[in-house]
Amino acid sequence: MPAPPSYRPPARHLRRILLMDADQFFVQVARLVDPEGAGRAEVLLVGGAPERRGVVASASYGARKCGAHSAMPMARAVALCRGRAMVVPIPRRQCVERSRAIRAVLQRWAPRVGAASIDEAYLDLSGTEALYGGAPLEEVARRIQADVKHETAITVSLGGGTSKVIAKLASRPAKPGGVFVVPPGGELDFMRGLALADIPGVGPVFAERLRSFGLLAVADGLDQDVAALERMFRGRGRWLWERMRGLDDGVVETERETKSLSREETFATDLERDEDLVRELLALASQLGADARDEGLLARTITVRIRDADFRTRQAGFTLPAPVDSDAAIAEVARTLLGKLRRRRRTPARLLGIALSNFAAGRGVVQLGLFGGDATTDGAAPVESERDRRISRIRDALRKRFGSDVLSWGESLERGDSGHSG
DNA sequence: TCTGGGGTCCTAGGACCC
DNA sequence: TCTGGGGTCCTAGGACCC
Numbered sequence: 512m513p514a515p516p517s518y519r520p521p522a523r524h525l526r527r528i529l530l531m532d533a534d535q536f537f538v539q540v541a542r543l544v545d546p547e548g549a550g551r552a553e554v555l556l557v558g559g560a561p562e563r564r565g566v567v568a569s570a571s572y573g574a575r576k577c578g579a580h581s582a583m584p585m586a587r588a589v590a591l592c593r594g595r596a597m598v599v600p601i602p603r604r605q606c607v608e609r610s611r612a613i614r615a616v617l618q619r620w621a622p623r624v625g626a627a628s629i630d631e632a633y634l635d636l637s638g639t640e641a642l643y644g645g646a647p648l649e650e651v652a653r654r655i656q657a658d659v660k661h662e663t664a665i666t667v668s669l670g671g672g673t674s675k676v677i678a679k680l681a682s683r684p685a686k687p688g689g690v691f692v693v694p695p696g697g698e699l700d701f702m703r704g705l706a707l708a709d710i711p712g713v714g715p716v717f718a719e720r721l722r723s724f725g726l727l728a729v730a731d732g733l734d735q736d737v738a739a740l741e742r743m744f745r746g747r748g749r750w751l752w753e754r755m756r757g758l759d760d761g762v763v764e765t766e767r768e769t770k771s772l773s774r775e776e777t778f779a780t781d782l783e784r785d786e787d788l789v790r791e792l793l794a795l796a797s798q799l800g801a802d803a804r805d806e807g808l809l810a811r812t813i814t815v816r817i818r819d820a821d822f823r824t825r826q827a828g829f830t831l832p833a834p835v836d837s838d839a840a841i842a843e844v845a846r847t848l849l850g851k852l853r854r855r856r857r858t859p860a861r862l863l864g865i866a867l868s869n870f871a872a873g874r875g876v877v878q879l880g881l882f883g884g885d886a887t888t889d890g891a892a893p894v895e896s897e898r899d900r901r902i903s904r905i906r907d908a909l910r911k912r913f914g915s916d917v918l919s920w921g922e923s924l925e926r927g928d929s930g931h932s933g
Numbered sequence: 934t935c936t937g938g939g940g941t942c943c944t945a946g947g948a949c950c951c
Numbered sequence: 952t953c954t955g956g957g958g959t960c961c962t963a964g965g966a967c968c969c
Contacts, residue, residue, distance in 0.1 A: 536969095559937055566937050568969090581969085587934040601938095628940085628969045714967045746943095770941070777937060812961085822936070828962060864938085869961095 525695070527648050528763065529634040529655070530670045530678040531617060533610075534687045536630035537569035537601050539665055540609055544602045552597035560598065561586040563779050564861075568601050572687070612663045620655050625763040633675055635763040649692040656690060673698065674759035679711055698757035705729045710754045720744065729755050768870075772808060774799045775864025781820045783859045792849055793842050795865045800838035803867055809834035810867035813841055815848040818862035827851050831908060834871035839902055841865065847909045 533539065537557040542550040549555055553573035558581075559565015567588045570579045574596055579588035589596055610629045617624045621634035636651060643651050652669040659667050670682030671692035681701070685691035693701045706728055708718040724743055726732050732740070732755050741748030753759065774795045782788050792815070803810060813835075814828035827848040835841065845865050 564936075568937080582937085584934055584936055587936090590934070630969075712967070716966060767941095771939095773939065775938060814962095824964090826963065830961060862937090866940095 525637065526673050527636040527639070528672060528675055528678040529621075529636060529648070529652055530627070530675070530682045531613070531632045531634065531655070531659070531667050532670070532682045532686070533613065533630040533665050533667045535569045535571060536609075536665070537606060538571045540602050540606050541569075541599050543609075543664060544605050545599070549597060549599050554592050554596045556585065556588050556592070556596050556598045557601055558585055558598075560600070561589055564777055609663055609665055613659055613665060613667070616659050616662045617655065620651070620658070623763045623765050625765050625767075633678065633763045647692075649690055652690040652692065656688075672701075672757065674757055675761045675763070676711060676754055676759035677701070677757045680705065680709065680757075683709075693757070699733075702729050702755060702757050703733070707732060707751075707755070710751075712750075712754065717744075717747070769806065769808065770870075771866050771868040772799065772802055772806065772810070773814075773864055773866035774802065775816060775862060777818075777862045778860075781859035781861050782863075785853060785857075788849060788853070788860060788863060789846060791863050792845055792865070795863065796842035796845050797838045799865050799867060800836060800841050803836045803841075808867070809836045809871045810869060811835075811871060812867070812869035813844040813848065814866040814868065815845050815852060816862070816864040816866065817849070817852050817860050819856065820859040820861055822861070824862075825852055825856070829909070829912065830869060831905065834869075835901075835905070837898065837901070839898065840905055841867070843902055843905050844909065847913055851913065 538549075538555055541555065541557050553571065554577065555571040556567050556574050556579060557570075558568035561584075565585045567574075567579060567581050567583045567585055569581055570583075570588065574588065574592055577588075577592040577595075579591050579596070585598065589598060606629060610626075614624060614626060614632060617632055617634055621636050622639065623635035625633045625635075627633055634655075636648065639651075648671045652671055656667055656669055659665060666688045668682050668685040668688055669690045670678045670680065670685050671690070672678045672681050673693075673695050677693050677698055681691045681693050683691075707713055707721050707726055710729075713721070721727070721732075721744075726735075732751065735743075735752075737749055737752045739748075740752050744751060776791065776795065778791070782791065811832075811834045812828055812830045814826055816824060816826045818824045829844055829848060831840075831844065835844075849863075
């Protein structure tokens, strides 16, 4: 369906929003990828291997009957299923492909489609009444659902209503594989039947605070006026007042720029020695560098995250004067930051991660300032000397910030650096 | 049973500048 | 000589989501 040439957002109370949610998405894709194996396993767990301390990303309905659910440690889920479960890793590439295919179908139906995650998308169908011959939202949703199934073989559920929060909450009673639309004006009745913890954005911490005030159900909170809620939960009172009524001004965002990119790994067994951590760090830096270059992103800020054996998570970051995307530059900064974190607390670590953020303009942009006014990243392989110069300038920046001892920590960074002092 | 990996957004304090 | 307010950037941590 073609989008109207000039899209005009209609009055808020007339909005027609859908949330599409692919049911147990990873399970569905795993079964399509491997019809003879996973396809035949009624009790299927998709996620990280138990011996690698993984968790469940998606559990089949058969596995849920045993008590398994997503985010549960895989070892526990396997135990609950008493030897009847098949465990497979997330088929990442195929999941991304299916996700894109689903979105392509949705874009034929709605002028505005916004991906909320790999298996969820919002559709804004406001102003399309005439386009669909005045069909009710529920009927349009059923047609979309059938189209997605036909085109991609994926079963999806659709929730609908006058706001994103209503559409999202309506997708739950729609599961599995159904459609549930809250009619305009029916928002309050619908919300009254929910728990406060059901509201997206109310997590375990906020739910506990609400409970400490005796507020469990949405119905409990509807008695409170805005001022009372603001006094109890300053800053969040008005937000809560609105959400309890299904009010949500949020628009469906069609395109969002990437704000951060990261890679992390939990080790099968905790790592204690610095040299082992450095080795893992350098591997992560290479993966992340490749990701950044694939996306054409240049980052100024590099952050290292470490999770100690006691599950305490710490991080340290550094912002460079000019953006980078090379493995060596990321590794250099990351190694210094890891040194800082390890000096602060040297205990076995279960996880290590690196993140890039603070992105500058993409490829082909001339990098200015400290890192050399003549350095460009137009895709041509930089000559080694220029690369070395860039690394040297990064070393200077790190030395200035962290002191002259930073380079005494750990060994030389990369063999490509040829080991000599810069 | 021992807790993934990929993100977004918010807060708060300190540095620094005007 | 003393006091100050606002704005922006950086850093660390945390809540939350799928």
